[in-house]
Structure formats: C-alpha cells, structure tokens
Amino acid sequence: MNNKQRVAVFGILSSICVVFSGSVFAASLSDMAKECDECHGSNGNSTDDKVPSIAGFSESSMVDMMEQYKAGDRPADKYKPSGGEETDMQVIAKDMSDKDINAISAHYAKQTFKPIKQDFDAVAAKRGAEVHDKLCEKCHSEGGANADDDAAILAGQWRGYLERQFALITSGERETTKKMKKKMKKVKDEDIQPLIEFYISKQ
Ligand code: HEC
Numbered sequence: 001m002n003n004k005q006r007v008a009v010f011g012i013l014s015s016i017c018v019v020f021s022g023s024v025f026a027a028s029l030s031d032m033a034k035e036c037d038e039c040h041g042s043n044g045n046s047t048d049d050k051v052p053s054i055a056g057f058s059e060s061s062m063v064d065m066m067e068q069y070k071a072g073d074r075p076a077d078k079y080k081p082s083g084g085e086e087t088d089m090q091v092i093a094k095d096m097s098d099k100d101i102n103a104i105s106a107h108y109a110k111q112t113f114k115p116i117k118q119d120f121d122a123v124a125a126k127r128g129a130e131v132h133d134k135l136c137e138k139c140h141s142e143g144g145a146n147a148d149d150d151a152a153i154l155a156g157q158w159r160g161y162l163e164r165q166f167a168l169i170t171s172g173e174r175e176t177t178k179k180m181k182k183k184m185k186k187v188k189d190e191d192i193q194p195l196i197e198f199y200i201s202k203q
C-alpha cells in the first residue's frame with residue numbers, strides 16, 4: 001500500500017466509524033422515545049386522561065421534571081400501558097443518565113403539542129380565566145400555553161391529569177416553587193375546578 005492508498009483506506013474506515021457511532025446513538029434515543037410514547041402517546045401526545053401530553057414542553061422544564069422524579073422529590077403514579085408493564089416515573093427516571101435525560105428532553109421539545117379536545121363547563125371556565133389572570137398568568141402566560149415559560153403546558157392538557165396534580169400540589173405532596181405555592185394558597189377551594197375548566201377549554 002502506498003501513502004495515498006493508506007490515506008484512502010483510513011478515510012473510509014473513519015467514515016464508517018462516524019456512521020456507525022451516529023446510528024448507535026440515534027437507535028438508543030429512538031428506543032427510549034418509543035418507551036415514553038407507549039404511555040405518553042405518539043410523539044408525546046397522550047390519548048389517556050391520566051397521562052400528560054409532553055410534546056412541545058421546553059427542554060429545560062422537562063430536564064427539571066425528570067430530575068425531580070429521579071431524586072424522588074416528586075410523587076409518581078403507577079401506570080400500566082395496554083400490553084406493557086406497570087411502572088412509574090420515579091423508576092423510569094432513576095435508570096436514566098443525565099445525558100439520556102438531556103437527549104430525550106431535546107427530542108420532546110421538538111414535537112408539537114396538540115391541545116386535547118374535551119368537554120368542559122364554559123361558565124366555570126370563565127370564572128377560571130379571571131382567577132388565572134390575577135394569580136397565574138405571570139408565569140403561565142398565554143393562558144398556560146407558552147412552553148417558553150419553562151412551567152409545563154397547562155392549556156389543552158388532560159382533565160384527569162390536571163385534577164390529580166392540583167390535588168397533589170394543594171395538599172403539599174408535590175413540592176413546587178415558593179412563589180407558586182404562595183399564589184396557590186390564595187386560590188379558594190371552589191375556584192380550583194374553574195381553573196381546570198379554563199385550562200382544558202383552551203383547545
Ligand atoms: C408506564 C407509563 C409511562 C412511561 C413508560 C413514561 N411515563 Fe412519563 N408519566 C407517566 C404518568 C402516568 C405521568 C403523570 C403522573 C405522575 O407524575 O406520575 C407521567 C409524567 C411525566 C412527566 C411530567 C409532565 C408534567 O406535565 O409535569 C414527564 C416530563 C414525563 N412523564 C416524561 C417521560 C419520559 C421522558 C419518558 C420516557 C423516558 C416517560 N415519561 C415514560 C407515565 C409514563
């Protein structure tokens with residue numbers, strides 16, 4: 001082999017390596033996303049009332065949420081997808097490296113959140129809008145639809161999921177930021193359901 005041939009062979013080998021390692025990474029990300037989609041729906045748009053849609057969440061908010069589950073700081077509900085195994089978000093996040101969490105969060109941030117079509121109480125939603133504008137819009141702007149606030153997407157989320165999280169947050173079982181806690185304390189019990197009706201009315 002002369003020098004020119006050597007360079008050529010090296011070039012071919014290294015390009016094979018790049019393609020190979022590239023495809024290995026892509027396969028593991030897509031395997032991971034497939035697992036998440038089993039519960040969270042195709043590309044993170046959920047078809048089950050108990051499971052939130054996660055498509056279009058900001059990358060950094062999703063990293064924070066996964067870290068909360070991983071550290072055991074956020075309670076997680078057991079869930080069994082049809083044909084799959086029962087598990088929960090704490091168990092799932094514990095098995096993930098920081099690199100996995102960053103990669104999967106970037107993946108869902110690129111998907112499009114599709115507001116869920118659900119029935120709602122229009123009168124209650126109107127009352128909810130007033131409470132929201134006064135206490136929540138500052139951090140959950142555009143009626144809770146703006147992912148760039150890094151505070152999840154509330155608008156067009158599933159009713160069952162929101163009801164469960166409101167219960168966990170108001171009881172203190174799910175920790176949240178000091179500032180949000182303060183605002184939540186100002187919400188009267190009878191205004192919780194109107195707030196939920198308001199968020200799901202945004203379809
Ligand atoms: C076995 C079903 C299941 C699987 C698999 C699953 N999740 Fe979840 N996930 C849930 C359920 C149920 C909730 C809501 C209740 C809770 O907090 O436990 C949830 C909540 C979340 C939340 C919080 C959303 C919010 O609005 O606060 C994020 C983020 C999330 N999952 C990301 C993921 C990612 C990323 C994967 C894949 C690595 C994944 N999930 C796999 C069932 C699942």
Ligand code: HEC
Pocket residue numbers: 052132135136137138139140150151152153154162165166175176177179180183184187195
């Ligand atoms: C100072 C900013 C701030 C204010 C004000 C605020 N929130 Fe939040 N909220 C956040 C942040 C940040 C998160 C995400 C972090 C977390 O998981 O606690 C969040 C998360 C939530 C969640 C959980 C969503 C999910 O899917 O995980 C709900 C529900 C919620 N907020 C409702 C409200 C309501 C209702 C109000 C008004 C009464 C309100 N928030 C006021 C910052 C705020």
